[in-house]
Every structure is written in structure tokens, then in C-alpha cells.
Amino acid sequence: MSAAVDTNASYLTATRGWKSWAYTLDHKRIGMMYLFGILGALLLGGAFALLVRAELWSPGHTIAGKDAYNKFFTLHGAVMVFLVIIPGLPAALGNMILPIQLGAPDVAFPKLNLTSFYLWVVGALLLLVAVFTGGLDTGWTFYTPYSLQTQTAVIPAVLGAFVLGFSSIFTGLNFLVTIHKFRPKAMGWFQMPLNLWALYSTALMQVLATPVLGITLLLLFVERFMHIGIFDPNLGGDPVLFQHFFWFYSHPAVYIMIVPAMGVISEITTTFSRKPIFGYRFIAYSSIALALFSFLVWGHHMFVSGQSKLANMVFSALTFSVGIPSAIKVFNWVSTLYKGDIRLQTPMLYALSFLIMFTIGGLTGIFLAILSIDVQLHDTYFVVAHFHYVMMGSTLIAFIGALHYWWPKVTGKMYPERVARVAAIGVFIGFNLTFLPQFVMGSRGMPRRYWDYDPEFQIFHQLSTVGAFLLGLSLFGVVCYLMWSLKYGTKAPQNPWGGTTLEWDAPTPPTVFNFPEPPEIHELYNYDDLEELPEGGWVRKPSTGAKSSSGH
Amino acid sequence: MSQPHDDHHDDHGHQSRFIQHHYDDAQHQFDSGKLGIWFFLVQEILFFSALFVAYILYRHHHPEIYAYAHHYLDVKWGAINTAVLIVSSLSAAWAVRCAQLAQRRGLIACLVITIVCALGFLGIKTIEYSHKIHEHILWGKYFDPCVASAGNHLLNKGNNCPGVKTSVVWDGKAGKAKSGCLEGNYDQNPAEPGIQGKCEVIEVVGANRRPIEACEEVPGKSGGHGKPAKFPCYELALNPHVCPAGPAAMVLYGDHGHHGGAIEVRCDAVPAPAAPADAFADPAHVPTTGERTFAQHKAKSKHELAHEFASGPPPEHTNMFFSIYFAMTGLHGIHVLVGVFVFIWLLWRAIRGDFTPDYFGPVDYAALYWHLVDLIWIFLFPLLYLIH
């Protein structure tokens, strides 16, 4: 390697050529490659979603037959869950921001980080192989025994998800070690930005839950390949055991999706309210609480799978308890807004959307945790609407918001603010138009995953389809103007929003090792430290001294 | 990369060239790697945990298949492998010590011992596996054993045991063979096996077509021609693979256990109850196969019963034991194999002289991984081989 790399140059331009990206060990470049991959997968998953919605415009055959429809919703789910939402916040944005927020030069294991990225690529390619070799019609959950019988491409899809699981595990492991070992001495656990608490909790779940998915998918693979029989009732196996294993991972997976979203929402809310976050410790602890609770509630997916009554009651009660840390967070965010100097810039619009949609998604989750109600609502559109409010309305919205929040920092370019606000409003309206009617439909008995339906549901399906296309258009617009801004955007100031966390003290875009000199640790969320410049952006007031490096 | 003066390429002072620049110092790199490997091991434990859960669950639901099937496993080989792994764990730990103390030759020796032990483990596992493949003691769908877990021969449903040339399931009522095939055309469609008449006598026919052993399974008589039957006829009748339709007869040709390509023929005929002569008299009680079995079992000690149980055909879903056995030992074996490659890589680096008291993290981490692989086997051995 040449020794001529200027470590004080922007990470984007310090080295050139495709090889300098393909072999890069720079966490920001790896995050950037993830980001582009994930945005591509988002478009693919979104296209499948629109195919689903288009087919449901009218009862019976609209644009595709039953089998094609089964593949559309399966591939939509698999692509969105495994390729977009799970890696979106931690692997793409977390990768770029986590070391900078710590004031560290990189993650603990840069080579492992690059390995994670290539595992993601391999997993994505395997899922693409599944798409092009007969598709997949099991639903993203791969439930046995159907997944053992279907003629569609289960084997590449399962292998893809298995590989993606290890990508996720290694990312989590990397982040855990980075936060433990690269935190500056002056930054105690409770001087960490809340985003890091969230990423820490997420990483914990990634490392503790994903291996169970790994072995489950491996057994499913061996089952199809060699008829080992552990999940096959014909051979004496237990198909419900698959559901237990699957949800032991996939419930925490929901928290792997939502907890980092909560982290970025904490950051955005306080920054754009110009007010210290309310209840810092409560938010920090509730992230850890969610990580722990997430391992104890998987049975709520199986209330109608023949689980014992006692187990149902225990899982129901534990599921209620998840509402506590979630509610703590919501109340703290709302209290942060209270009497804040709220700036309605694009990231804040997404954060406010998140607050509304997460509240709806969370509360309808409580409905579903009630045993008697779940028996009614299980496998209806009510469930579909609920988890889309959480996974899309909360996680993906937070991802898009975080993308706008950190885009100027990692690319050095500003996006067109006015267009972005219009798109944010389009996303909000489109999303709610898509999924509010689904609550109504579901509560009236429209089953999920059905290709055909009674004419009485048509109006709801049509509203939902219109909303989905508005949502798709808005998100496509977001991707377009972000790409546009890479070339034509105005130069971003070092601290465009007046954030107080360390990434705003790094150059824009950051240098190869993030900071030319080790950064000073300032008091977190102290907005009196900063003053707004007339030409845009914020700087630290010269009078405010740095906290001494000994901490307190 | 050849950078001879790399030792002092930055302000960290004199230290190994393997200390990456984003770490503060050698200790920082070592500690980070150590925490990382610990998280990795936690991940590994969870990866195996699902299989342990499956083990517990199926054992809870079907204790009989575990009681039956563990006899199939050879405690001797399992115990040797346990010892081999413990030795390798010791040598791996010693390797860390050598690396720490800059004893390069000791390090190389310890790594070689570890690799040899790991390969020995895999070799023994291969012996065990190939024996099971030979006897069709496999997982799930392919579990079709040629022998009972106590070791005596069984008629397997696939008619594909090595050495057994022919088997026939004889339908006593219909008076003809129901399925199966005879020597010479055993790989063809068994439409015309060429056996006729009602089969009531079990004969063992030698290569020169001369009867050498026989047994009859009719009331009041057992054995035959003065020679004991090799195993009780009722066991065959109970074998659901052999006789799914209940009271039928069956014939097994084979040369198992006989020299000179002898052919063994077995038949277990259950005679139809005789019609009572006098409609008002109590019908004569003819014990069924099941009753005879039961009566024999009742008369026997617990130990004998256990032996007899193990001598009979496997209980339903014994295949699940082997699904779990192969899943667990297979996954463990893959981990051993990975360990072999890791230790070979370490050996190469040790010979090159990469490891110093300043930089021996990889040896330490690999040893930790190896201890976990060892530990998992320490759990697998009693759970699979030593249960009762």
C-alpha cells in the first residue's frame, strides 16, 4: 500500500478508484456502500409492495394470478426485512456514525466490518437468485411444513437469510466491542449519545438472537436437502418447534429494527427542539430493557398455534410489559418537545411522523397482546397494519429521517430542503392512507395474505393502494433528490443542525480517521454551547470550555 | 508485505508490526480482540442452543427412543474422543503460554499436538459415521437400520442392508408374498418372488440349498431341528417396517452372520384361530403374538427386558434421535474442522515467527474457541452416549 494517503483529507477523496472502495476498511465507506445497497433493495422491496397493492385493487384477478401474488408478498417481506430494515440503521447509518460519535478513528475490527458488508452482498445475491429461480411463496417467515413442500426456491432464500444473519451478528459484535473499548476516558456510559445506547442495545440483540435464526435456517436447509425431519411431522418432527425457534429470533429482530430507530429519534428530537433530552437515563435504560424483554415474548406470535393456555397467558402478560419501556421513551420525547424551540426541518418532520406512527403501532400491539382479541385479529389485516406501523411507519421513517440528518455530514452536501419537506409530508400522508384502512379491514375480518376478497372490502383496498403508490412515489423522490444532491447540492456546513454530539465536531465530510486530532468531549445536549451562523450552520461559542478529560 | 523497519513506523514505540494503527497500543488491541472473541463464543453457544432445546424436547416426548437408540452409539469411541479433545484443549492452552513467553518451539509443538488431536477426533468420528452409514442408522427419512441397537440383525424396509440379499413379506391369508424379492432378482420389481404355499416353517438354507437351521412359531412349539432361533420370531412380527399389516408371515433371505454366502430364511407365521367345533363350548384360546410377547416380558427381569427391548426393532420415531445426533455431532464436527484450519494457519504464522509476548492474540482467541468446541463435546458425550 502507498504511504501517501493523506489522513487529513476527506474520506471520500483520500484514495481513488473502485478498488479503494472495494477493499476499504474505512467504516464510513463501508457504511456508504451498505447505504447504496440498502437503497437498491428498498426499491426492489417497494416494487414488490406496489405489485401486491396493484393486484388487490379489485377482487379476483387484477394484474396477476394467485401463485404470482403469493410470491409478491413473500419477496416483499423477505427483501424488506432481511435486506433493508434490519441492516438499515445499524449497518449503514450506524456504521458511519457510531465511531465518530465516540470520537474513535474506526470500529474495533475494520476487516470484520468489511466481511459483514460482503456477507450482506452474498446474502442479497442469494435472495436475488431466489427471485429469479422460481420466486418464493412461503411468506418471509418460512413456516414449516409448507416450506418443506413448496416447489419454489426455498433453498437459496434460506441460505441468503442465513448469510445475512451472520452479517448482522458480526456487525453487532463489532459495535459492542467498539463501544466498550473505544469510548474515550472522558465519556462515561452516561455521557454517551442516546443513539449509542440504542446501537449498543441493538448490537446485544443482534449477537444474542440472530444465532438462533442461523441454526433454525440451517436446520430448515438440511431438512429440505437431506430430510432430517426435526420440523417434519411426517418423520416424527415438530413443525411448531420451528415457529418457536423462528420467533425467538424474529421477535428480537423487531427490536433490532425499532431500537436504533428510537436512538436516532432521540437525537433528532433534542437537536431540533434546541432543548436537552428529557429523561436521558430513562431513555438509555429503556433501550436496554427493550433488549432484555425482547427475548421473553416470542410466544405472542403463536397464540393460535396450539400453545398451552398457561404459556399463552405468560407470553401475553410479558408482552404487555414491553409497553412500559416503549411508553417511557414516547413520554420523554414528548416532554423534550414541550416548550422547545422546535425547528420543522426535514429530519424533524420525520421524527414527528415517527412519534405519531410509533404510538399507533405500539398501542395496536397491545391490542394484539390481549389473548381474546388476538384470536379474533390473528392473521387479519389488523396485524399487517400494526407491524407496518412499527416496521415501516416507525423504523423506516426514522431511517429516512436519520438519513436526512446525517446526509450533510457524510456526503458534505445539502439536499434541497423544500423538496425534502414536501416529500416528507407525502410519505406521511401516503403511509397513513395505506395502512389506516387496513386496521378497519382487519377488524372486520379481512384475512392477510389473501389474493381474493369480498366486494365489501374493496373500498378499503383501493384507499390502501392509492396510499401505497403515493408513498412509493414520495420515497422514490427522496432517493432521486438525495442522488441529485451528491452532484448539485450546496456545500454543507460542519454543523448544519446545531447538534451537540461529537460527529458535529468532525470535519464535513470527516477525514480518513474522522478527526484530525482527538476531539474534546463536551457536555451532551447543551444547546447553550452553540450559536447559529448567519450563513447557516452552528459553531461552538468560543467562551465555553471543554469538559476536562478526567470526566466527573 | 515486506517492511523490515516497520517496527517503529509510528509513535507507538517498539512493538509488533501486527498492531493496527487504530488501536492505542498492543494491550488495547489484545483486549478488544478478547472481548470480541468472548461475544463470538456467546454467539456460538446460542447457535448450538437450539439443538440442545430440540434434544430436550424430543427426549421429553419420546424417552423410549433415547433409551433404545443410545445403544447404537459406541461408548468406547465416544470416550476416546473425549480424552483426545481434552488433551488438545490442554495443548491449546499450553500454546498460549508458550506464545506469551516467546517459546517459539514450544508453541509449534503445542500447535502440532492440537492439530493432530483434532484430526484424530475427526478420524474417529469418520469411523463411527461410516459404520452408521453402512448399517443405515441415519437421520430422519434415511433411518432404516439393518441391526437392532443390541446388535442383532433386523430386516430393514428398504431391503438394502449390506449382505442381505433378499427379503419377502409373506401374506399368510392371501397365501402369497406381499412384497419383497428373492435372490437373483432382488433389485427388480418383486411381483413374482416365486414363493408358493402357506409359510409356517422358518428355514435357514445353506448355499447348497440344504436346511441348516429352522424355527417354527406355532403354539406349543418353538425352535426347531434342535437349534435355537437366532432371535425370537415375534420380534420380526412386531417390526412395523416388516409386517405393517399385522398377522402375516415373512421370509428373510440373507447371508448375515453365515459363512460361505449362506442364505437365511426366516418366517414368522401367526396361525389363524381355529373355529370352535362346539358353538356352546368356550372357544379355545389361541394366544396372539402380542400376548405371547407380553407374557414373555412379564416373566423377565428389568435387565433382561431392557436387553430384549434393545434387541427388538426400534420404536417409532427413533429416527429423531439420529436426526439430533447427526445435527449436533455434525455441527460440532464442522467446528472441529474449522479449528483444524485455524490451528494450521496459526502454525504457519508461528513458524514464520509472528507471535511475540506483545502480540499473541490470535493464539489466545483460537484456544478460547477450541475450549468451547471441547466443552460442547463434553456435553454431547453424556447426552448422546451415556444416557439410560
Ligand SMILES: [Cu+2]
Ligand atoms: Cu413479536
